[in-house]
Amino acid sequence: MPWRRVLITLIIIAPLLWLFAFGFTRDTKYINSPLLAKPATPFTVTLFDGQKLTLEDLRGKAVFLNFWSSWCPPCRAEAPDLEAAWQRVKDKDVVFLGVAIQDTEKNALDFIKEFNVTYPNGRDASGKISIDYGVWGIPESFFIDPQGRITYKHVGGIRAALVTAKLEEALKGIMSAKEGKGDYQSIR
Amino acid sequence: MFSRIILLAILFIANPVFSAEPPDLEEQTRAIAAELRCVVCQNLSVADSPSEMAQQMRAIVREQLQAGKTPQEVRDFFVSKYGEWVLLAPKTEGFSLLVWVLPFVVLIAGLILGIWLIRSWATREGAAEKIDIDPGIASRFRSELTADKLTRPDPEDTSARAQLLREGMRYIEEIKELEFDFQSGKLGEADYTALRQETETKAAAVLKQLDALPAERPAKAPPKKPAPSRAAEKTDERRRSVRQWQLVGGAAFLLIFGISVGVFLTQSVRPRAGEEDSITGGFLTGTTPADGDVQSLLNEGKAAFNKEEWPRAIQAFKKTLAADPSNPEAHAHMAYILLQAGHADGALLAFDKALAAAPNYGMALWGKGMTLYQSKQDYAAARQVFEKLLQVTPAGQGRAEVEKVLAEIPLSDKSPPPQKTTATGKDTSAPPSAGQISGKISIDPKIKGKIDSQATLFIIAYGAGSTAGAPVAVAKIDRPVFPLSYTLGSENSMMQGAPLPDKVSITVRLDKDGNGSTREPGDLLGEYKKNPAASGATNVDIVLDQVAK
Numbered sequence: 001m002p003w004r005r006v007l008i009t010l011i012i013i014a015p016l017l018w019l020f021a022f023g024f025t026r027d028t029k030y031i032n033s034p035l036l037a038k039p040a041t042p043f044t045v046t047l048f049d050g051q052k053l054t055l056e057d058l059r060g061k062a063v064f065l066n067f068w069s070s071w072c073p074p075c076r077a078e079a080p081d082l083e084a085a086w087q088r089v090k091d092k093d094v095v096f097l098g099v100a101i102q103d104t105e106k107n108a109l110d111f112i113k114e115f116n117v118t119y120p121n122g123r124d125a126s127g128k129i130s131i132d133y134g135v136w137g138i139p140e141s142f143f144i145d146p147q148g149r150i151t152y153k154h155v156g157g158i159r160a161a162l163v164t165a166k167l168e169e170a171l172k173g174i175m176s177a178k179e180g181k182g183d184y185q186s187i188r
Numbered sequence: 189m190f191s192r193i194i195l196l197a198i199l200f201i202a203n204p205v206f207s208a209e210p211p212d213l214e215e216q217t218r219a220i221a222a223e224l225r226c227v228v229c230q231n232l233s234v235a236d237s238p239s240e241m242a243q244q245m246r247a248i249v250r251e252q253l254q255a256g257k258t259p260q261e262v263r264d265f266f267v268s269k270y271g272e273w274v275l276l277a278p279k280t281e282g283f284s285l286l287v288w289v290l291p292f293v294v295l296i297a298g299l300i301l302g303i304w305l306i307r308s309w310a311t312r313e314g315a316a317e318k319i320d321i322d323p324g325i326a327s328r329f330r331s332e333l334t335a336d337k338l339t340r341p342d343p344e345d346t347s348a349r350a351q352l353l354r355e356g357m358r359y360i361e362e363i364k365e366l367e368f369d370f371q372s373g374k375l376g377e378a379d380y381t382a383l384r385q386e387t388e389t390k391a392a393a394v395l396k397q398l399d400a401l402p403a404e405r406p407a408k409a410p411p412k413k414p415a416p417s418r419a420a421e422k423t424d425e426r427r428r429s430v431r432q433w434q435l436v437g438g439a440a441f442l443l444i445f446g447i448s449v450g451v452f453l454t455q456s457v458r459p460r461a462g463e464e465d466s467i468t469g470g471f472l473t474g475t476t477p478a479d480g481d482v483q484s485l486l487n488e489g490k491a492a493f494n495k496e497e498w499p500r501a502i503q504a505f506k507k508t509l510a511a512d513p514s515n516p517e518a519h520a521h522m523a524y525i526l527l528q529a530g531h532a533d534g535a536l537l538a539f540d541k542a543l544a545a546a547p548n549y550g551m552a553l554w555g556k557g558m559t560l561y562q563s564k565q566d567y568a569a570a571r572q573v574f575e576k577l578l579q580v581t582p583a584g585q586g587r588a589e590v591e592k593v594l595a596e597i598p599l600s601d602k603s604p605p606p607q608k609t610t611a612t613g614k615d616t617s618a619p620p621s622a623g624q625i626s627g628k629i630s631i632d633p634k635i636k637g638k639i640d641s642q643a644t645l646f647i648i649a650y651g652a653g654s655t656a657g658a659p660v661a662v663a664k665i666d667r668p669v670f671p672l673s674y675t676l677g678s679e680n681s682m683m684q685g686a687p688l689p690d691k692v693s694i695t696v697r698l699d700k701d702g703n704g705s706t707r708e709p710g711d712l713l714g715e716y717k718k719n720p721a722a723s724g725a726t727n728v729d730i731v732l733d734q735v736a737k
Binding site for chain 2: 032034106131
């Protein structure tokens with residue numbers, strides 16, 4: 001019976017086609033973070049001015065944690081936005097912290113100077129902090145609420161409006177259901 | 189004295205605690221790293237990736253293993269940070285189980301489908317094309333069949349008409365057999381009807397083709413001949429059977445070819461380890477030693493070492509280090525060879541390299557301690573090393589020897605040192621071999637409090653007149669104990685094996701983060717005050733007296 005053959009063929013082929021189609025919709029390199037809504041891993045970073053900053057000391061404030069590199073074009077693209085966002089919210093219970101990764105100290109300092117970054121920045125030379133935060137794309141930004149939980153993660157360049165909006169949410173302890181993706185990101 | 193050192197060293201090599209420990213850590217690190225996906229690469233493991241991120245991940249694996257975590261705990265740590273994505277082999281539970289099971293299900297289903305297709309093709313014998321048959325032709329076939337109007341062609345006739353006639357005759361035979369089987373009860377009615385219809389349809393298609401042939405009519409064309417011989421029919425059958433085997437053989441070849449490509453290609457292609465490396469593994473080209481080769485080179489070196497065949501041992505250990513630059517066993521054995529040749533400073537450097545890779549390596553600790561004690565008379569440093577060795581040595585002959593030596597070492601460096609000799613009794617004031625520079629590195633007491641016990645010492649040689657830019661040679665010593673002796677030679681050259689230039693400017697940096705390419709505030713710095721130093725110079729002493737800002 002021809003109709004029976006067509007049906008059997010469809011039953012075999014349709015799931016395979018669906019599997020292929022599903023595969024094409026996925027970015028195999030994208031890593032969904034399991035850290036959302038989890039407590040942020042404590043760390044201490046030495047800032048470029050020599051002071052040490054510990055995450056635990058920032059409890060009670062919303063923290064914007066940005067991992068960046070001077071060689072990464074999206075980091076250059078977002079740098080003015082981050083500084084603008086910082087200027088807008090610096091009088092609130094908010095801390096901005098930049099962590100340079102996979103970078104040299106000299107290049108990182110040149111970057112800070114070039115973009116006139118005024119919020120605290122340090123370097124994670126051993127990569128321990130970035131691995132603790134599951135960083136893979138650069139830049140990556142984490143929003144941490146006053147209780148020390150990660151409320152939102154953004155992979156790729158981020159705009160000032162989103163930074164301030166997500167910080168407002170973090171201050172209220174609102175968790176985002178999903179992490180955000182910028183189209184513009186680097187890996188090395 | 190050297191024979192005592194070497195005998196005890198062999199004791200430490202033979203002791204499974206020491207001989208097994210360092211390779212275990214490195215092997216475990218590599219094994220776990222090989223299971224983790226490099227997060228910034230395309231389908232590379234952390235073990236294979238040359239990226240900075242993968243290096244950092246490997247360091248964390250090693251660190252956690254050293255801290256006593258189990259391999260599963262280390263894997264769980266990375267999964268907790270990156271999710272299961274980071275595992276190259278997904279877990280065999282939950283949804284991930286599909287990834288393991290599905291390929292086999294598809295393979296088996298494919299095989300069944302393939303077999304079914306081959307069987308059906310073989311039985312249809314080219315009648316796969318569906319032909320629209322006029323019912324009139326089918327009834328004509330029946331009447332011609334009953335009237336026995338179809339005449340058998342001459343077996344030697346190869347015309348299209350003759351071939352079609354032969355095919356038609358075969359169907360007639362088949363139908364007669366079907367009738368016989370049905371009447372004798374071998375075939376059910378439903379099957380008989382279906383098979384008969386199918387055969388009649390095929391035969392009708394042949395009739396239709398016969399009708400379409402121009403000019404000749406089947407009745408006229410073949411002259412009446414005697415019935416075809418049985419041999420002709422057998423030839424036809426043989427042809428059919430050959431065609432079936434051709435199909436089966438072709439399918440089997442494709443299957444084996446596909447599996448071979450899948451298996452061998454993945455085994456033979458791997459990332460390049462360096463500029464001179466090839467992309468294909470030893471499997472195809474034999475260009476790069478695999479792990480097993482490192483072990484056999486090491487064994488070859490150790491065998492030569494035990495027989496005191498130094499040149500052969502040096503060759504083998506050099507090859508081992510070319511394949512695995514941080515191999516602690518190779519470094520330690522090289523150190524003993526240097527020591528017996530009178531190069532105490534070179535031996536200390538080699539012991540430090542071994543200990544950098546495996547800090548609790550008994551053989552290297554013993555050698556370093558004895559060198560410091562016997563050759564350098566640096567009693568405080570020697571005591572420190574032996575005390576560490578004591579901590580990691582289980583009770584037994586080895587421990588008793590360590591305790592004995594510890595009891596022998598004078599408590600203070602101020603005890604009048606005997607004549608400065610090496611373990612072999614040679615005067616160390618003799619210049620090192622040409623192309624080497626040696627000396628002592630110490631710390632200015634004013635900044636002694638700023639030493640970071642985890643820091644790494646870099647001894648950096650630049651071209652004469654410069655202390656910046658690209659260095660010509662670099663030596664790295666992890667967790668150094670000051671004062672220490674050093675030797676800089678061709679083995680430290682940035683261009684592998686190249687001798688040092690005639691004159692070099694030497695600086696040292698005690699680097700907190702261990703990253704040789706960067707200088708952070710708090711790193712301790714020093715340089716040879718009479719820079720540049722000439723190649724072959726022996727007293728190139730340097731004091732770490734500055735703190736980087």
